[in-house]
Amino acid sequence: MEKRLYTIIIYTENIAGMLNQVTAEFTRRMMNIDTITASSSSLDGVHRYTISLWGEEDSVHKVTKRIAKKVDVLKADYYTDNEIFFQEVALYKLSTPKVLADSEISRIIRHSTARVIEVNDNYTVVEMTGQTDVIVSLYNDFVARGCMLQFVKSGRVAVPRASQEKLSELLFDEDYKRHIKK
Amino acid sequence: MKDRITGSEALMRSLVNEGVDTVFGYPGGSIMPVFDAMYDYRDVFRSVLVRHEQGAVHAAQGYARSSGKVGLCIVTSGPGATNTLTGISDAMLDSTPVVVIAGQVASAVLGTDAFQEIDFVGITQPITKWSYQIRRAEDVAWAVARAFYIAGTGRPGPVVLDFTKDAQTALVDFETAKVDSVRSYIPYPTPSRSAIEEAAALINEAKRPFVLVGQGVELGEAHEELKAFIEKGDIPAARTLMGLSALPSDHPLCVGMLGMHGNYGPNYNTNECDLLIAVGMRFSDRVTGNVKTYAKQAKVIHIDIDHAEINKNVRVDVPIVGDCKEVLPMLTELIDTALHKEWIESFRKLNAIEDEKVTEKALNPGEGALLMGEVARKVSEATGNSAILVTDVGQNQMMSARYFKYTKPHSILTSGGLGTMGYGLPAAIGAKIAMPERDVCLFVGDGGLQMNIQEFGTIMEQGAAVKIILLNNNYLGNVRQWQELFFNHRYSWTPMLNPDYGLIAKGYNIASRLVTERAELDDAIREMLETPGAFLLHVAVKEEANVMPMTPPGATVSEMIFE
Numbered sequence: 248m249e250k251r252l253y254t255i256i257i258y259t260e261n262i263a264g265m266l267n268q269v270t271a272e273f274t275r276r277m278m279n280i281d282t283i284t285a286s287s288s289s290l291d292g293v294h295r296y297t298i299s300l301w302g303e304e305d306s307v308h309k310v311t312k313r314i315a316k317k318v319d320v321l322k323a324d325y326y327t328d329n330e331i332f333f334q335e336v337a338l339y340k341l342s343t344p345k346v347l348a349d350s351e352i353s354r355i356i357r358h359s360t361a362r363v364i365e366v367n368d369n370y371t372v373v374e375m376t377g378q379t380d381v382i383v384s385l386y387n388d389f390v391a392r393g394c395m396l397q398f399v400k401s402g403r404v405a406v407p408r409a410s411q412e413k414l415s416e417l418l419f420d421e422d423y424k425r426h427i428k429k
Numbered sequence: 430m431k432d433r434i435t436g437s438e439a440l441m442r443s444l445v446n447e448g449v450d451t452v453f454g455y456p457g458g459s460i461m462p463v464f465d466a467m468y469d470y471r472d473v474f475r476s477v478l479v480r481h482e483q484g485a486v487h488a489a490q491g492y493a494r495s496s497g498k499v500g501l502c503i504v505t506s507g508p509g510a511t512n513t514l515t516g517i518s519d520a521m522l523d524s525t526p527v528v529v530i531a532g533q534v535a536s537a538v539l540g541t542d543a544f545q546e547i548d549f550v551g552i553t554q555p556i557t558k559w560s561y562q563i564r565r566a567e568d569v570a571w572a573v574a575r576a577f578y579i580a581g582t583g584r585p586g587p588v589v590l591d592f593t594k595d596a597q598t599a600l601v602d603f604e605t606a607k608v609d610s611v612r613s614y615i616p617y618p619t620p621s622r623s624a625i626e627e628a629a630a631l632i633n634e635a636k637r638p639f640v641l642v643g644q645g646v647e648l649g650e651a652h653e654e655l656k657a658f659i660e661k662g663d664i665p666a667a668r669t670l671m672g673l674s675a676l677p678s679d680h681p682l683c684v685g686m687l688g689m690h691g692n693y694g695p696n697y698n699t700n701e702c703d704l705l706i707a708v709g710m711r712f713s714d715r716v717t718g719n720v721k722t723y724a725k726q727a728k729v730i731h732i733d734i735d736h737a738e739i740n741k742n743v744r745v746d747v748p749i750v751g752d753c754k755e756v757l758p759m760l761t762e763l764i765d766t767a768l769h770k771e772w773i774e775s776f777r778k779l780n781a782i783e784d785e786k787v788t789e790k791a792l793n794p795g796e797g798a799l800l801m802g803e804v805a806r807k808v809s810e811a812t813g814n815s816a817i818l819v820t821d822v823g824q825n826q827m828m829s830a831r832y833f834k835y836t837k838p839h840s841i842l843t844s845g846g847l848g849t850m851g852y853g854l855p856a857a858i859g860a861k862i863a864m865p866e867r868d869v870c871l872f873v874g875d876g877g878l879q880m881n882i883q884e885f886g887t888i889m890e891q892g893a894a895v896k897i898i899l900l901n902n903n904y905l906g907n908v909r910q911w912q913e914l915f916f917n918h919r920y921s922w923t924p925m926l927n928p929d930y931g932l933i934a935k936g937y938n939i940a941s942r943l944v945t946e947r948a949e950l951d952d953a954i955r956e957m958l959e960t961p962g963a964f965l966l967h968v969a970v971k972e973e974a975n976v977m978p979m980t981p982p983g984a985t986v987s988e989m990i991f992e
Contacts, residue, residue, distance in 0.1 A: 260613055264550055264560075271555045312737040318559045318579055321613040 248303040252281070254331055254405050255311055257296040258288060258321040268317055269296055272310050278302055282335070282402030293321060297333075297405050326407055333405035337382040337398065339373040345394035346371050355388050370396055379403075432603050436566030436596045437466035439603050440530070443573035444474070446605050449501055451475040451492060451862055453485040457505025459545055460532030462597035464503075477862065477891055480883035482509050484855035486516020486587075487881070489527045491859025494842045495817055495867075497650070499581045500527040500859065506534060507545030510591075511552070515849055517587045518556045522846025523671065524648060526585035528576045535595040536564045549591045558586035564593045566601035574608040583616025584735045585648060618736065620751030620759065628706075628730045628747045629763035635704035635728075637772045638664045639695075641687060641716075644671035644845075645709015645734060645753050652838050654757035655708065656680070662764045665773045667695030669710050670830055674840035678814070684776035687716045689980050690827040693783040693989050694776035696980060699724050700987040701775070706730045709753045712742040713846070718986035732756050786991040787977045792832065798971035799947055801828035801872075801900045808870055808898060809833040811954045816868035816896075817842065817860050821853030821877030823907035825900045827976045829872035851880030857895045858887055868896065868958065875901045875927050885937040888963045896957050897939075899967045902974070903927055910975045915982075934965040941965035 259265045266285060273280055281299045288295035300307075307325050315323035343366060346352045356363065361375035375385055382400055389395045434442075440463055444452075452474045456464040467474065479485045482504045489500030504513055510531040520527045534543040553560040559579045563572050569592075576588040632638055646655050652675060659666050659676075665684045668676055670691075676683050685692030687699075696718075699705070705727045710716070717723040720742055731738070731745040732753050739748040749756050791802030805828055809816065814834040820826040820843040830843060842860055844852040857871035878899055888895055909923040934941040940960050944953045944967065957964040978989040 264554065267551060268554050275555065309737075309741060316735065316737045318611060318614045 248305060250301050250303055252299060252301055252328060253304075253307045253325050254328070254333060254403065255296075255298045255300070255307070255314070255323060255325045256405060256407070257298070257314055257323040258290075259294045259296065260319040260321070261287065261292050261294040262319060265294060265319060266296070268319075269298075269314055272313050273300070276306060276310060278306065278310065284402035284404055297403055299403050324407070326405070330409065331405040331407050333378065333403045334376050335379060335382055335401050335403050336374065336376045337386070337400040339375070339386065339389055339395065340397040341371045341373060341389060341394045342396055343367065343369055343371045345392070349392055349394065352389070352392050352394055355385070355392070359385055361385060433600050434603050435462065435466065436563070436569050436592075436599050436601060437462040439566055439569040439601055440573065440592070440597075441466050441470050442603060442605065443570045444501070445470075446570075447499070447573065447577045449474060451477060452501050452503055453477045453479055453488045453492070453859065454503035455479055455482050455485055455505065455509060457509045457532065457545070459506035459534055459594050460503060460509070460592070460597070462594065463530070463532065463592065467503075475862065477858075477887065479855065480886045481881065482512035483515055483851065484858075484881050484884045484887065486513045486520065486527060486529060487849075487852050487855035488859035488862070488884075488887070489529075490516060490520055490523075490525045490852075491819065491842050491856030492863040493526050493859075494856075495839050495860035496863040497839065498526075498863070499577050500525070501530070502527065503530045504532070505545065506532040506549070507547050509545075510547055510549045514552065514556070515847070517553060517589065519844050519847040519849045519852060520587040521556045521558075523844065524585050524644065525587065526580040527587045528580050528590065529587060530590045530592055532597070533562065533591045533593045536593045537595065539593070549589065553589045556587070557589050560589040560591070562591040562593065563596050566596050566599040569596070569601070570604060570606035571608070574606040575611065578608040579611065579614070583614070617734070617752050617755070618750045620749050620756045624747055624749045625756065625759050626763060628749060629760055631704055631728055631730060631747060632662055632664075632706065632760070633765045633767075636769075637698075637702045638662065638704040638706060638769070639698060639702035639727075640664050640666035641705060641707040641710050642666050642668040642672045642675045643708060643710025644669065644675070645732075646672055646675035647838060649709060649734070649752050649754040650838075651709075651752075651754040651757055652676070654754055654761070658757045658761045658764075661761050661766055663767045663769045663773070664706070665769070665776050667692070669713070669716055669845075670843060671841075671845040672710060673830060673833075674835040674838055677836050678834040679836070682773065684773070685780060686831065689715050689718070690831065690976050690978070692780055693978055694779035696989055697779050697987045698776055700726065700985065702727050704728050704730065706732070708732045708757070709734070711738050714742070715845075717742060718980045718984055722985040724986075783978055783991070791828075799944070799950065799968055800974055801825060801970050802832045804898060804900065804950065804968050804970070805829040805832035805872060807950060808954055811958055812868045812870065816840070816870045817864065819843070819853050819857040819860055819869060819871040821871070821873040822848045822850045823874050823877060823905070824902070824910065824974075824976050825872045825874040825877070825906075827907075828900070850877040853877055854881045854884045854895075854897070855887070857897070858884060858891065858893045861893045861895050862891065869894075870896045870898060872898050872900060874906055875899065875903065875925060876905045878930075882933070885933065885939060888939060889937045892962060894961065895963050897963065897965045898957075899930060899965060900970050901927060901930070901967060902970050902972045904972060906974075907976070909973070913973070913975065930965060930967050939963045939965055941967055943967045943969065945969045
């Protein structure tokens with residue numbers, strides 16, 4: 248089967264040790280997580296993990312189901328890139344003297360969607376939000392101009408294209424409550 | 430008015446609140462306040478001091494599986510906790526409800542490599558349904574209630590509570606807690622009506638339907654619902670190892686056991702049927718053989734309470750996610766009364782081949798050394814086929830499971846998923862403690878008995894009247910069989926020099942008898958069952974005998990070998 252990049256979105260209770268429970272399912276299969284983003288969600292006390300990784304659909308499907316069945320996991324689903332909107336954020340720390348000496352660098356910044364968030368005598372920090380290929384392309388441009396001091400990129404954040412977040416409805420749904428009361 | 434008590438006392442009251450009557454355990458430094466509190470509950474809980482913490486979990490498993498209640502063990506931190514890991518893993522794979530409470534160092538020194546500190550929650554997360562650290566006495570009531578709720582509901586499983594020492598001694602205004610829901614957990618999913626209708630339509634069209642019965646039927650107490658279903662549809666049914674007592678052996682529609690050492694009829698007809706209806710079973714590789722050639726001709730209906738089991742190993746046409754006790758009657762209502770006389774007869778014909786080639790010789794060898802099969806069948810019959818069979822792992826397990834007969838629910842306790850040698854002896858103790866009125870017969874090999882033989886001490890102390898049938902072939906028999914068949918007779922590390930088991934039993938005040946001759950067997954079994962307490966029936970069986978028939982590893986399920 249063909250390997251593709253999948254994004255798994257997981258909602259859990261916000262408790263210690265959840266990340267370990269989630270990642271253990273990947274460790275067990277020696278599936279390597281590409282990016283992971285963890286943060287609170289729009290719902291009080293609910294945490295959200297966004298995990299991207301390369302894998303075959305069959306194993307991604309199975310691992311997602313096993314994560315979903317964990318007691319403190321509220322919901323887990325997986326998506327391909329064309330089923331979600333996703334973004335990453337990158338910070339580029341550039342040498343200010345080199346930026347000043349090479350006008351091409353500021354031209355590159357102006358022609359991208361990046362913005363400058365700090366300038367001092369030593370370094371300049373540029374931030375860009377976008378998809379991996381754009382972020383990497385800008386990185387390559389800076390490296391080619393010899394001005395790169397440090398670079399960091401986040402994992403992805405993603406929202407499904409299909410529908411609105413159903414979790415809050417689910418949690419307060421009478422039918423759902425009936426299930427869990429049983 | 431609220432009562433100001435210690436965390437340990439809060440634990441005792443919470444356990445009482447959960448209806449706990451028996452604790453399997455072993456004390457140690459980090460759990461001493463709890464054992465001290467338990468001293469005042471000697472009349473409330475039966476205290477079973479095991480001889481090794483692994484024995485505590487297996488005993489709790491035996492208690493749980495034979496009674497349907499949640500089993501409980503309490504151990505100390507560090508090595509006490511790590512010694513429970515095999516049992517916890519076993520309970521996870523075999524869906525057994527147990528709660529393991531382990532001591533933990535004081536919360537102030539967590540993460541400092543304190544004496545007997547181990548990250549027990551971290552270690553047990555992958556092998557439990559839930560693993561939680563109690564660091565505040567205030568959390569005890571809630572955590573215990575949640576632990577028992579999670580362990581015992583839905584697809585059951587093990588839960589760990591890691592209890593820090595400071596929380597054991599801290600004072601709390603105690604209030605009992607009740608947990609009957611967890612918002613992120615749906616133990617009993619509502620089965621889809623349309624899936625049930627679709628399944629019923631498939632059943633009504635099928636010419637050769639075949640039901641696979643797993644432990645889910647036992648866990649869901651759906652024995653009668655299962656019978657009503659197969660009887661209305663006249664559908665032959667075979668049981669997995671874990672589900673052997675879910676359907677009585679002598680039921681007219683019972684066609685035997687599935688699996689690597691199961692019966693020929695059900696294994697062969699798995700690849701002949703036109704519809705497989707799996708009920709509370711998980712298509713283990715020991716049942717499917719080569720999954721690529723497994724039942725490809727058939728449509729598959731899979732009824733399971735666990736959504737993650739659907740399409741895990743075998744492609745399913747109609748999944749029904751729900752409790753089989755709820756699903757089966759809905760299905761029964763929709764299916765037509767049918768007759769599948771010829772189809773059922775085909776199982777009998779195939780099983781007759783096995784009878785001739787294997788079973789007859791296993792049960793009535795006439796001469797030569799005693800065989801495991803004849804011992805198992807004789808013991809079963811001597812108990813009126815009503816005993817609880819507990820097995821260890823290996824040839825003793827397969828032979829006793831094959832030749833025992835089952836007439837009552839919850840009558841087989843065996844380590845099916847993890848295949849834990851050493852499971853049998855402590856599990857049998859737990860079963861006897863839970864079900865004192867039933868005969869508990871343990872079949873164990875010379876290898877497995879020695880893996881937890883220290884539990885003879887628990888038998889002695891508890892007066893647990895376990896009937897231990899030691900099938901001694903002086904080999905690690907199952908591995909030896911594989912070496913014979915697949916490793917060119919190279920018996921690497923499998924012959925065993927055995928001790929005098931009668932002397933060992935005597936040391937623990939357990940009556941015993943050695944049987945070497947066929948002529949003595951009946952009398953020895955009678956003596957075993959008539960002896961009031963525990964008994965070790967030490968049977969010297971044929972050294973190099975094989976469990977047959979067999980689906981060789983990686984082979985197609987229908988391709989069983991007979992010798």
